Amino acid sequence: MRLSAILVGLVLLVASTAWAEDGHDLWLRYRPVEAGAGYVPTAIAPVADTPTLRIARAELERGLRGLVGAAPAGADRVILIGTPASSPAIAGLDLPLKAAGEEGYLIRSATFDGRSATVIAANRDIGVLYGVFRYLSLIQTRQPVDNLAIVSAPKIKLRMLNHWDNLDRTVERGYAGQSIWDWWKLPDYADPRYADYARANASLGINGTVLNNVNAKALSLTGPWIAKAGALATVFRPYGIRVYLSARFSAPIEIGGLKTADPRDPAVRAFWKAKADEIYKVIPDFGGFLVKANSEGQPGPQDYGATHADGANMLADAVGPHGGVVIWRAFVYSHEQPDDRAKQGYAEFKPFDGQFRDNVVIQVKNGAIDFQPREPFHPLFGAMPKSNLGMEFQITKEYLGFATHLAYLGPLYEETLRADTQARGKGSTVARVIDGDLDGRKLTAMAGVANIGTDRSWSGSHFDQANWYVFGRLAWDPDASSRDIAADWAKMTFSPDPRFVGPVVDLMMGSRETVVDYMTPLGLHHQMGRSHHYGPGPWVAGGERADWTSVYYAMAGPDGIGFDRTARGSNAVAQYAPAVGACFADLRCVDEKDLLWFHHLPWDYRLKSGQTLWEGLVTRYSRGVAGVDAMGKTWGDMAPYVDAERHAQVTAFLKIQRREAQWWRDASVSWFQTFSQRPLPAGEALPPQSLDYYQGLSFPYAPGI
């Protein structure tokens, strides 16, 4: 009686104060499984004492205790974790570990010492940690764990986050608060959150992080800042995560006292060699440099008449002896060249295929413009078989409504990865380019522009966590299903109840298409507000350069709308494999989702539905608004399965999204109607405000600039 009173007190205490459902736990929630779920407390066999195995063991303990409770003394089930090198017991099991490779793992049900056992083994400690997270996820997603025979190894070598974090702690295109790097207190103070960050990434297999913005400051390469990066690297190391830095190409001038940054200049080469040596002294496993050169005003080798290859190779030579790599972005477009911006990355890089060092990765954005809600895959994929091509996805939602629009990006990533470049015939998917399979590349990479900040939920909204999660899962396996991943995430993050998982996974899977509908349907792109990229701005024109405007891309006029990239226009289709390009150019073949990306068409052009283009455009905008309505309704129904705190935030954000979807629809319809000069389709409501009103809105403190 006394005891039970204490027990009740404790349970109440736990329920009321222990679990602030602020999202900080991410998908690593480890809440108790339902009674009768069939999982039993399990002991952990002794584990070798290395930095990474200590973490693996602690994670396993934490997960099991949370999910199924601590094992009583003498539990008849045991988990054995480790590597053959560190564990004689595991060595004795003679496991087929070759398939696990350098970073993978093997999970096996076995009998050990006469007890029912689960073995989580790997060739290296980091594989064990990955295996532990995988094992716990099986319980979190309520899969059986009694008869396991899992082997998993990452298909991509560098699985990276790119932080566009500035030295003043702002985050370019960040919608989740400040940078989590508290530069000012580094290197003296390592916020416990750094380890939380590393843990979350390790749970996905992410093994690299670029700390600072690609629009870089040379200062980040000076001694005090190298020390700050070094303090972070120390925290990340046992989690298998290497630190990289964005390098400003003109650093030899700015911090090296040189008059040039010409990559062919011996003094410049010596500067970078010495700088690499200096960094590796502090960070022995430093990953390397990420470089944005000759793009959007950043300095680069072309400033000196040298090429991207000259620049990348010079840096590669500096870090190469230390085992480092150079990641060189293909996101370039010239001030001088008035050609279709979509064509410029290909035009500038394709000629140099085969000329980059082995330790250079060309990092290519998923599409040829810039992370739009929808873009056809970038024509460079498949076009540079003699180069290491890495993928750059954007996780932060610069163009998809910031943190307050719900848009699960799994389908966007999957759409690109499954796109068929036909570079070596059918089945030459982007995924096979990226994972090195198509062209036999060894140094492979996938990067995601992080959506992480100081917000308690890490990502600015609960559902945006799913984008970090799906990015990591696809970097491990680019052939995985974004729907399966959504289901795992929803179960681990919210609830494994099928009454929740079913509707919410459907909601997630449709959410990106909904955003496409209300922002840029039918292949439209780059129609957002200037500079902050918030809200609709199809009227944006003039200013510094034409290809930073909306009118440049929509090409709307009395005659019709769309960007002609066929041979009659910019002929961007010619940058694709012939069969692919031919289809894009052919109105009978091209998918309507990409219609206005490739074609300029009259307002009365007939869509497959029988509607005119104008009618189809308007109804798609409206369908987007209705899609948000439907998401709101579904989410409302989910209240029984979600804690009040997170349910309320998602509800509030969906309300914002609903209002802003309407705004996108109304503003876009108002604007394009000035060209179409046609009435709205029957049943379509007139925009409640005049076009002047929408054009007059301003947002002086929009985040992320």
Next chain:
Amino acid sequence: MRLSAILVGLVLLVASTAWAEDGHDLWLRYRPVEAGAGYVPTAIAPVADTPTLRIARAELERGLRGLVGAAPAGADRVILIGTPASSPAIAGLDLPLKAAGEEGYLIRSATFDGRSATVIAANRDIGVLYGVFRYLSLIQTRQPVDNLAIVSAPKIKLRMLNHWDNLDRTVERGYAGQSIWDWWKLPDYADPRYADYARANASLGINGTVLNNVNAKALSLTGPWIAKAGALATVFRPYGIRVYLSARFSAPIEIGGLKTADPRDPAVRAFWKAKADEIYKVIPDFGGFLVKANSEGQPGPQDYGATHADGANMLADAVGPHGGVVIWRAFVYSHEQPDDRAKQGYAEFKPFDGQFRDNVVIQVKNGAIDFQPREPFHPLFGAMPKSNLGMEFQITKEYLGFATHLAYLGPLYEETLRADTQARGKGSTVARVIDGDLDGRKLTAMAGVANIGTDRSWSGSHFDQANWYVFGRLAWDPDASSRDIAADWAKMTFSPDPRFVGPVVDLMMGSRETVVDYMTPLGLHHQMGRSHHYGPGPWVAGGERADWTSVYYAMAGPDGIGFDRTARGSNAVAQYAPAVGACFADLRCVDEKDLLWFHHLPWDYRLKSGQTLWEGLVTRYSRGVAGVDAMGKTWGDMAPYVDAERHAQVTAFLKIQRREAQWWRDASVSWFQTFSQRPLPAGEALPPQSLDYYQGLSFPYAPGI
């Protein structure tokens, strides 16, 4: 056995995951009392259902459950809370509630329904909430609760935080991350943290908050921003907290379409009337405006030849009918007037005593310069008996080492509050000016410039929480002891163990003097780096205005050092009551802590210790460094009483402080030695770097600018 196994599991769970010791709980930790501490589970009698009483009841429940465990059914002790109006039981007790006033409370041990009872009663709901926090603090600080007869009422009417939070979410002079106001998502989404903030403030009796920076944007007074403020006001209202806004004086021009902001212009007056009406429609209990006018480039009535009284009274007339107030800052100094900056606030305001409306408060900084580590009290205190004078303290440590120097500001606040203005003879303390007692003022105010941000610990460091705490406690009772308050805070925030409380309270009480020693000993002031105010900058000279430099204040030369404010110099002493000014001017009377504030003295001037001024200066700098060493040692010994996470952060910060204290000492000694031309006293180490080195340091991303 089964039950006990579950129990053990639960205890482990609680210990390992429930309490992230990241400081977010502040002083409201409610951890279980030690076994045998003598507190027993207590039931809560039914409470009337009003917004504030619901919160009071929930807090009491949460506190009791955490501290002593939930009460079992039929507990023989009961707590009764409420007001006579809402509780017939309390009305029936016929308590002497008059002494509790509008906001105070009464806590009485009593017998009720034959049970041992504690009664927490007040005239208004907010008093009950304050009383609940007080009652819980008694247990938190391990005071007996069996025989209580407490009555407490605040001595000051407006107890306010001033947030210098900008609309882009940066915080001027903030060292704790971003503004907690997520303006972008307001008013749609109310972060649960807003209620946490209100709760923490209510626990101290703080009843007002100015949301935005005194360097204000007119935009904050437009409809969308009023709505954002309104959403915050809705959250704060049941916690007894009113929202105020900083008003930009030129708003009639910037958002009102007028050509002038002249306070005598009828259109301007109409603008502010209408603006006030608009705000009160959204926020019926809006507190009023805080104004920084004609100061540091801000617009004000003097731009039109009008006076501070003209400006303040115009705004007072706009908010007065709604019950609002205008808080007008006396922190002014003119670009045109080359007089001693310390004299200008007095010179500009004293002549207008008696000319301000009854609903105007003149908000005066504690000292005449700007929140230095030490300043004599501001000469306006006591000098404007016919005006409402409010106190402005700075809680954020702009001039005391940012978040990483440990400096408990209680003694600073107390020193000012206990200073004797002698305005009406001896005993005319600043506290008595501020609480209205000296001059019979009814509208009294104390404001603190907040040190709150998005950092998980709220204040950027654990010990900085104490500065928020002591400000709140002194605003309730300006006669309270900063040492007693430190002890309460240390017990509530860390541990009530006397082996912890004794050394840590001593450490806290000495910490501010230590900072004074290594930064600005003997009355020196304004010696920090330019603009960011980080680190030593005694050589700062030139630039926009002389009184923004260090050399202006130290007046160091071959002949000596110090600012002569006697009749031979600026005669600032004449702004004080004659006896006070005479003492300041007299080398035999003035306290050496203020020596160089008031006097310019030769390097060989003899201090009371027998040392020369030069020797005393150097040894004080060094004493400051030694003081940080001692704090580090004390804190190291506290490891057994503090969780590892918070102990580690404080340790890391003390290490930073140690290094920076040395830097302050070395840089200052190097600089002043160029004037003194004297050797260091015996045993004093030479600065390890040249003066050039110290002068060459730069800090491009210092926070808080």
